[in-house]
Amino acid sequence: MNLPQTFKDKMQTLLQDEYDAFIRSYEEEKNQGLRINTLKISIDEFLQINPFTTEKIPWVKEGYFYPNNERPGKHPYHEAGLYYIQEPSAMAVGELVDPKPGEYILDLCAAPGGKTTHLASKMNGEGLLVSNEIHPQRAKILSQNVERMGIKNAIVTNETPERLATRFPSFFDRILVDAPCSGEGMFRKDEEARLHWSPDNVTLCANRQDDILEYAQSMLKPGGRLVYSTCTFSPEENEGTISRFLEKYPQFEIEQVEVYEGFSQGRADWVENTASNIEQTIRIWPHLVKGEGHYIAVLKKKDGDEAPRIKYPKQKLDPKMMKAYQDFAGETLNIMPFGYFLAFNDQLYGLPEEVPTLEKLKVLRPGLHLGTFKKNRFEPSHALALALRKDEAKSVSNLSADSDEIISYLKGEVLQASGPKGWHLITVDGYSIGWGKLAGNMMKNHYPKGLRWMGN
Incomplete structure (x- = not known):
């Protein structure tokens, strides 16, 4: 594999005795993984119908390796949202965010949706998940994946971190910042990442990460968890970014979390002015586990002011529109999904009770899309179908x-x-x-x- 020489020189300086093993990992095939979507099927149920050759991924209970010659993305089960194809190392991030049903969660840089859909499966349809992506086209892909996985309690936004921060001060229980980065950890699977890499881009990414974390921290309530992750090896974007952040925001501390076999610790000797306990952050190396490169830091907000939560003022809906929906539901469903509705023109959505005001935000998906009103009748959406179980x-x-x-x-x-x-x-x-x-x-x-x- 043709790696940038400057990158190789840098990694040799950092890894020293481990460098040869690291470089040899680029001669191996990338590892493929799928994560079972427990919103739609249990792990045991999936394994009973599993048509693929799979091997358990140790660090995530729903995760399985599959061989490169199999194509689960071209199977009907994929279209039904029974699993999400996700890079194995990336699955560790959702495990460490560890959201609970009923919590308010923000995935700030969420496209294409692997980590968001993992968080949603852990929330089991309870609470509120705000999945944001700043780039419009990537936000559309994110929204499509939220739909395919049958997620009911997610809002998909296309906003800047700055605008979200003004709307949601001290609002979320947990925030994931899967930060844009130089992508060194993806070189084995992504030629574009190799072609666009440069030391200047590393510096640019580190500066951008500082800005994103500044907005993210203001949206976390006291006692909340902020998880920062990248898919790069660069200390400037990993230990360096976290050390700069903790120096500026001493109300945060690094949380010690479970380190799985094969995972490594953060390195205090790779950056100047290192934060205390930086060794409690996590590095994932492709020569030590069956996965690509990742870095994860789990932070806790020790103190601060908690803002009051203001719920969305419930919208008065056209009675004819609601009658059409209720007629459809009565004829077609054994349940009446959602008691809280929002209409955008002729589109009807079911929203979590916890949803805040969305006015003046760029929203792609304000909850579960239920369907469309057409000449006094209701036509159900594909999203509603994917969110239903057969007995419903x-x-x-x-x-x-x-x-x-x-x-x-x-x-x-x-x-x-x-x-x-x-x-x-x-x-x-x-x-x-x-x-x-x-x-x-x-x-x-x-x-x-x-x-x-x-x-x-």
């Missing part, structure tokens, strides 16, 4: 993962079917994947056009 719908049409019918469905084709007319929840081996609408013996396909499989 009155009519269910189940397709086998290894059948021709599921492939036809994912291509958007009409299916032959029987049963009561109207909306059917389409499932793959019992897990929701989309909607169909039955008339006669023809199931009209409502799988979204932008997601349909192409080709043979």
Whole structure:
């Protein structure tokens, strides 16, 4: 692999006796991982239907390695949101954020969504998850992944950290800052990261990280947990960033957390003016574990003022719109999802009770998208289908993962079917994947056009 010479010289200085083993790791294949989405399926249930060759990832109970010659991203279970394909080392971050059901959580730099969907699975639909991404196109991908995983209690925003900080002072129980970085830890899997690397970019990233952490700390309530992570080896962006932050904000301290076998400690000797206990931060090296490079620091806010939480003023909705939704729910569902609704033009969303005001924020997804009003009728969204369990719908049409019918469905084709007319929840081996609408013996396909499989 063609690595920048300046990078190799730097790593040889830092690693010394470990350098040869580190460089040899670049001759090995990258490790692939998937994380089971426990919002939709338990670990045991997945392992009973698991079509892949998997090996347990030691540091995350839902995580499994899979071999490079298998393609779980091209399987119907992926479209049903039964798992998320995620780099194995990155899974350690969600474990260390460790959100609890009912808490208020912020993922500040959340795209494409691997860590956000991990946090959501731990919250089990309770509490509030704000997933933010500053870049519009990446925010759309984030929103799509939140939808695919059937997450009900997430808000997806496309904002700057500065604007969020003015809206949410001392608001969150836990905040994840998976900071933009020079990407050295991804060199084995990402050629773009190698091509764009330079010492100047390392410095630029470190300065940006200082700014992001400054806004993040103001949104954390006293006693809360702030987790900082990068996918780079650079001490300037890791121990250096944390040391600068702790010098400026002494109300924070490094928390000691479990270090899994093969993980390393932060290095006090790699930066000047090192914070005390920097050894309690975590480094993940590709020559020591089956994963790419990562750095994680877990910080606790010891004191400060907690701001009062102001909930969203409930919106008065058009009675005709609500009647159309209630008629749909009565005919189609065994549940009435959400008692708190928000309408954006003709779109209806179900919101967590904890949601704050979203006025004047760029919001891509203000909760679970329930559907669209069309001429006094309600058409359910794909997001609602993915958030439902099979027993929550009155009519269910189940397709086998290894059948021709599921492939036809994912291509958007009409299916032959029987049963009561109207909306059917389409499932793959019992897990929701989309909607169909039955008339006669023809199931009209409502799988979204932008997601349909192409080709043979």
